[in-house]
Amino acid sequence: MAQILDFLLERQISPQWRGMLTALAAEFEAQIGRDELRQLMHRVGCRFAAAHPLPACGSTDELAQALNLYWHEMDWGYVELADEPDALRIVHYCAPLRAFGGTALGWTPAFLEGVYQTWLSALGAQGLSVAQTSEYSENSAIEFRLGRHPV
Structure with a gap:
């Protein structure tokens, strides 16, 4: 199943950008450290x-709908949200981050972390932070959590 998913995700990346993004990522990695690349992304x-900006959302379901509308329009996968006692669990599927190459998966998910941080802060999650809590998995999922994280 992972091979099928890899094939489909590879087809999602426009051929006109594939080579350029891989070369860009390789040059970034040659010039900038991983932590700095995460900060940049x-x-x-x-x-x-x-x-x-997102529209106002009155519930987790409305938030998921608003997020998925943006991601669908951009062909950037989809997100599932789950309220937990001490956090909001955010699982993003099928983001085309592989366009930057496999080694870039160590720092490109920080793009999504920044997106979710900004959107959720604007919706009122002041004092809370979004943190990546999983690596990009073989099923193309990346997990984040909104909550109180140690600095």
């Missing part, structure tokens, strides 16, 4: 979210 995500 987080800032890029914040900038993206600020340019694409």
